Amino acid sequence: MTTLTITRPDDWHVHLRDGEALTTTVPDISRYFGRAIIMPNLVPPVTNAELATQYHQRIMAANVNGSTQNTTFQPLMVLYLTDKTTAQEIFDAKATGIVFAAKLYPAGATTNSSSGVTNVDNIADVLAAMQEVGMPLLIHGEVTDSHIDIFDREAIFIDTILTPLVAKYTDLKIVLEHITTKNAVEFVEQAGNNVAATITVHHLLFNRNDMLVGGIRPHYYCLPILKRNIHQQALIAAATGGSVKFFLGTDSAPHPQNAKESACGCAGSYTAHAAIELYAEAFEAAGALDKLEGFASLHGPAFYNLPVNNDKITLEKAQWHVPATMSFGKDVVVPIRANDTIAWQVKD
Numbered sequence: 001m002t003t004l005t006i007t008r009p010d011d012w013h014v015h016l017r018d019g020e021a022l023t024t025t026v027p028d029i030s031r032y033f034g035r036a037i038i039m040p041n042l043v044p045p046v047t048n049a050e051l052a053t054q055y056h057q058r059i060m061a062a063n064v065n066g067s068t069q070n071t072t073f074q075p076l077m078v079l080y081l082t083d084k085t086t087a088q089e090i091f092d093a094k095a096t097g098i099v100f101a102a103k104l105y106p107a108g109a110t111t112n113s114s115s116g117v118t119n120v121d122n123i124a125d126v127l128a129a130m131q132e133v134g135m136p137l138l139i140h141g142e143v144t145d146s147h148i149d150i151f152d153r154e155a156i157f158i159d160t161i162l163t164p165l166v167a168k169y170t171d172l173k174i175v176l177e178h179i180t181t182k183n184a185v186e187f188v189e190q191a192g193n194n195v196a197a198t199i200t201v202h203h204l205l206f207n208r209n210d211m212l213v214g215g216i217r218p219h220y221y222c223l224p225i226l227k228r229n230i231h232q233q234a235l236i237a238a239a240t241g242g243s244v245k246f247f248l249g250t251d252s253a254p255h256p257q258n259a260k261e262s263a264c265g266c267a268g269s270y271t272a273h274a275a276i277e278l279y280a281e282a283f284e285a286a287g288a289l290d291k292l293e294g295f296a297s298l299h300g301p302a303f304y305n306l307p308v309n310n311d312k313i314t315l316e317k318a319q320w321h322v323p324a325t326m327s328f329g330k331d332v333v334v335p336i337r338a339n340d341t342i343a344w345q346v347k348d
């Protein structure tokens, strides 16, 4: 039997949601991930130190009560930036010791982003404060102008917002989250060492044909939206190429089944039930299983100046069946690969 042993990986971008949903999402993500960066787009959003501290406690409670009881799992909390965020709120968040980063959602760009930033000029003091205290900036990189085509929104964000931002804050750590285009790969490659990107497994495994040919498949609908095959190929090359600038961020983003299978379905795909297993498939298909450990376990800690996890996990090539739905609070979520098989399994 083929097995693969790697340093325990981390998830540098995930949505756990809140309330009863935590009883599904926390055990799924803490099953083998050492740390996870927890996205703050709750309703209402996690906009200050106090809300982040309370959310951290709810996640830790779900971890202890959950089936896995991974006592070493570490959620890294994130502040949601708004037009009204102050520099003092950054200092207060930093002082908690549990807020790790802050997130820029352009207002209206994605799920629960209506309180996001309408113009980055409004948060100039906040970005300066983050640079001063060494708090990384995580970015959902899409413009929101209604006349800009949805497939062009990431590339135009890079040209019009990100390029000047990176030029202005030369000491700020910036992560362009869940990149989806060749443009983003090229931007990150040519930028300084303070700029990196996360790549989801669904953007490695799928392109827009998977979502749209032969019928519309709402569970593949996420933001930034799946692009054409040439972009998928650029992402695969970036993830498997060994560059320390690219690392794992699942962007696992569950929504109830009825909110996805709807006349106006929400953006987000659930992958936390099988994240590293699906990444293993993508890396194997690219003939690059030997590059999985760097991408999943080493590049993120190197970028964020954190220690590498000090133990290992083992994957084995053994097919298993993904259920059609999984419980998700009072609802159910349809996971990626629902009612289908996955080639790899994590050994207990």
Ligand SMILES: NC(=O)N[C@@H](CC(=O)O)C(=O)O
Residues within 6 Å of the ligand: 015, 041, 110, 111, 112, 140, 221, 222, 223, 224, 251, 253, 254, 267, 268, 269
């Ligand atoms: N990726 C998504 O399509 N959705 C995410 C938000 C986000 O990460 O943009 C969500 O919270 O549902």
Ligand SMILES: [Zn+2]
Residues within 6 Å of the ligand: 110, 140, 177, 178, 223, 224
């Ligand atoms: Zn996003």
Ligand SMILES: [Zn+2]
Residues within 6 Å of the ligand: 013, 014, 015, 039, 178, 251, 253
């Ligand atoms: Zn996300």
